[in-house]
Amino acid sequence: MKLYDYFRSSAAYRVRIALNLKGIAVSRAHVHLVRGMQHDADYRARNPHGLVPALELDDGRVITQSLAIIEYLDETHPAPPLLPATPEDRARVRGIALAIAADIHPIDNLRVLQHLEATFAADAAARATWYAHWIALGFDALERDLAGDARTGRFCHGDAPTLADCFVVPQVANAHRARLDMARWPTLARIDAACQTVPAFTDAAPARQPDAE
Numbered sequence: 001m002k003l004y005d006y007f008r009s010s011a012a013y014r015v016r017i018a019l020n021l022k023g024i025a026v027s028r029a030h031v032h033l034v035r036g037m038q039h040d041a042d043y044r045a046r047n048p049h050g051l052v053p054a055l056e057l058d059d060g061r062v063i064t065q066s067l068a069i070i071e072y073l074d075e076t077h078p079a080p081p082l083l084p085a086t087p088e089d090r091a092r093v094r095g096i097a098l099a100i101a102a103d104i105h106p107i108d109n110l111r112v113l114q115h116l117e118a119t120f121a122a123d124a125a126a127r128a129t130w131y132a133h134w135i136a137l138g139f140d141a142l143e144r145d146l147a148g149d150a151r152t153g154r155f156c157h158g159d160a161p162t163l164a165d166c167f168v169v170p171q172v173a174n175a176h177r178a179r180l181d182m183a184r185w186p187t188l189a190r191i192d193a194a195c196q197t198v199p200a201f202t203d204a205a206p207a208r209q210p211d212a213e
Contacts, residue, residue, distance in 0.1 A: 007209035010170035020200035104138035
């Protein structure tokens with residue numbers, strides 16, 4: 001399998017974590033988003049959405065979207081599981097992941113920030129304010145959810161990493177980049193700290209990738 005990713009993409013970061021947790025080795029192709037490589041015809045032929053990550057299977061088929069890729073990996077490589085045993089608990093873990101994947105991340109994506117600049121003349125300060133606002137809004141809700149549920153353990157759900165943690169850690173990294181004080185969200189900060197003791201998470205960090213700048 002081949003993973004098309006970019007070191008700073010939080011969506012690709014999620015998949016790298018999942019691959020590491022599963023112990024799956026893949027080849028890598030780096031798609032530099034800032035340089036516009038996602039618009040190259042060769043990449044668009046593989047992924048018409050022009051986003052990362054994309055996972056190319058051995059037979060040439062391509063899976064897009066981080067959530068779909070991670071669930072594919074979980075189904076094809078079931079150990080260790082990234083989703084809990086019961087439907088209710090699986091729904092909870094997916095809900096945490098989707099709060100980031102559907103509510104926070106799309107609004108703060110690079111192409112959105114570029115559109116704000118190109119169409120609405122948003123300067124760097126305005127873009128930074130926008131970026132931080134949506135992370136904070138989402139984290140306020142996630143903090144309440146996690147702190148108020150007895151199923152939250154050392155990690156988002158219990159005492160082993162799940163799909164939810166694959167999504168939380170990259171978004172916390174984005175919060176640090178936005179210079180947000182994680183003391184406002186102590187449960188999220190505690191979970192992130194627990195994840196940072198697991199090599200599968202630290203090895204997936206942007207700064208440790210071959211294409212890091």
